[in-house]
């Protein structure tokens with residue numbers, strides 16, 4: 563019988579797991595190393611597969627209130643601004659996949675998850691660093707915190723993963739992301755399309771979209787940089803450097819970047835595929851086991867799906883936690899591995915890699931741009947159509 567669960571990390575994955583387990587009547591304690599809860603000041607694209615889980619957990623309504631629903635998924639040439647691909651999201655997602663595609667501010671999603679979890683009695687202990695696990699609990703600040711089920715949701719630098727798989731350290735992917743937000747009021751009217759827009763170019767791409775009902779524009783600008791030596795993976799960037807890096811790109815992006823007050827630099831890491839995601843009563847989820855490049859906007863979605871499937875397996879196999887975690891891994895690992903690979907491949911497409919100025923990715927984009935709406939969305943069916951709330955028999 564699972565009476566108590568411990569979770570390392572109060573990120574989006576950890577809090578979703580806490581809520582899903584608490585809804586089953588399990589007493590949950592989340593240990594977060596940061597002195598206060600919160601998320602970075604940036605946006606998140608929540609595709610229908612993530613929204614299915616969040617709606618199932620009762621968060622659909624509050625999320626709709628703070629979100630922005632993009633009209634299209636749009637790919638533009640980053641230099642000329644010409645539309646290469648346009649796929650309907652707002653019209654199609656609900657009808658085809660049974661859930662909307664939403665953009666939310668990370669802090670809003672985090673707060674909604676936190677409130678829902680606390681209402682069910684989830685304890686969240688900030689300033690608590692998890693250093694590893696034992697056969698019956700987590701090691702937190704030198705003490706053993708016992709529980710029937712233990713979860714490492716402590717992100718790319720996971721202490722739980724480091725103990726479980728010491729030889730599988732995170733590695734730098736050669737890509738850096740700049741991100742930030744700009745108040746829409748500080749920009750010319752209609753500068754940024756009301757879509758999930760990817761601006762593609764040689765060796766870099768930029769993503770733009772709206773948050774909070776359209777009052778904020780979020781940007782993520784990813785560039786390839788083999789020379790990155792800084793051991794920190796997250797630091798403040800200089801907006802002037804951002805402008806310089808994207809000099810020569812489309813004028814609308816220049817105007818957007820000129821309005822940026824603050825930006826953060828994210829070195830993007832991944833890690834070799836792990837042989838397994840659990841050891842006895844301790845399991846892993848989210849970036850702790852399958853960090854995913856942001857080129858499919860699926861990292862947080864996968865963490866949210868993991869949380870739901872893990873809670874489902876735990877409710878089915880209450881007397882054998884280790885077996886529940888093994889079943890969870892069997893259900894989740896192939897999907898996560900597949901999406902990690904797709905995200906890596908998207909770097910070739912979005913960065914117009916390869917000979918002849920990226921002739922192959924340009925051809926692929928040109929074909930995609932001529933497909934009718936439903937056919938164009940089909941490659942996303944296996945991603946957006948997935949329903950983590952329905953466990954197979």
Ligand SMILES: Cc1cc2nc3c(=O)[nH]c(=O)nc-3n(C[C@H](O)[C@H](O)[C@H](O)COP(=O)(O)OP(=O)(O)OC[C@H]3O[C@@H](n4cnc5c(N)ncnc54)[C@H](O)[C@@H]3O)c2cc1C
Nearest residue numbers: 571573574575595607692716717848849856859861862863
């Ligand atoms: C630029 C960029 C854009 C992205 N855009 C999207 C998107 O649009 N859509 C999408 O689905 N995904 C996106 N992602 C991916 C997504 O952000 C991550 O996959 C997701 O945040 C992972 O959640 P997590 O809970 O597993 O880990 P994290 O969010 O990293 O949370 C881990 C938590 O654990 C805590 N922690 C760490 N170590 C310890 C410890 N030892 N003890 C206690 N606590 C600890 C941390 O402080 C943190 O709170 C993007 C990523 C990047 C870099």
